[in-house]
Amino acid sequence: MMQLDDQAYARIAKYFQLLAEPMRLKILNGLRDGEKNVSELVALSGGTQANVSKHLTMLSAAKLIGRDARGTKAYYSIVDQQIFDLCGLVCGQLAIQMSMEAAANETFISAVQSNTNKQHEWETA
Amino acid sequence: MMQLDDQAYARIAKYFQLLAEPMRLKILNGLRDGEKNVSELVALSGGTQANVSKHLTMLSAAKLIGRDARGTKAYYSIVDQQIFDLCGLVCGQLAIQMSMEAAANETFISAVQSNTNKQHEWETA
DNA sequence: ATATTACATGAGTATATAGTTATATAAAAA
DNA sequence: TTTTTATATAACTATATACTCATGTAATAT
Structure with a gap:
């Protein structure tokens, strides 16, 4: 049987890891109906500003969400609805x-x- | 917007967590074409017997795979191909x-x- | 009965990561 | 310029978990 190499398994695992966190799922779900800024997501999720911001940075770094800074606010949105x-x-x-x-x-x-x-x-x- | 409750997010996260591990992905992939016993999965994955057995126990506890003990061997198989x-x-x-x-x-x-x-x-x- | 084979599991270690608190940065308002 | 608002990030702590080594357990073989 053909095998994916170890690097491929590692990448797939890392992707799943991003989804393996309740707060991140909540945030992603909060973005379902369109972009929101950090404050909105903090209110929506019930998390602290620092923690929500960290999760957003992670999701953004992994390209699961996009970031658009407008004025003093940063709007995040889902990249791929899939x-x-x-x-x-x-x-x-x-x-x-x-x-x-x-x-x-x-x-x-x-x-x-x-x-x-x-x-x-x-x-x- | 309707929200899933925190317990639901936790459950979904835990499910993803199971898939967030390269060795477990390798094992699951190894079971793609049918049941295998622990020794076969150890050989296939390159992991140690103890470690593979632990991952199998986790996956089995979460009902992602089934266990069938026959003689001294334990055969594991995918429960749902989805x-x-x-x-x-x-x-x-x-x-x-x-x-x-x-x-x-x-x-x-x-x-x-x-x-x-x-x-x-x-x-x- | 004893030995062997196949698997599971406990103890211990190392690492990763989620969260908090405090602070930094940067744009806008006063 | 000074202050305020919005966001990011560093330092730290606590917890979870992947792994190894050693041992336990149970079925088969001798």
């Missing part, structure tokens, strides 16, 4: 797992579903 | 990024492409 497909797939996986766990935890599934119904967060298509 | 869609999307993203970086690093892109052509690793559809 990123939400990734989250949608994961939500789908988790929803399946949880439904198989026999509805002990209703909260998450209903969040995802109301989600899907309202064509809101993370849905795939 | 997981490769995730990796395919990321490969696609990275390939785009790298092609935009003007082909300085040809290795990775060509790996992903020969990949796509040969219908091998990580491709989406």
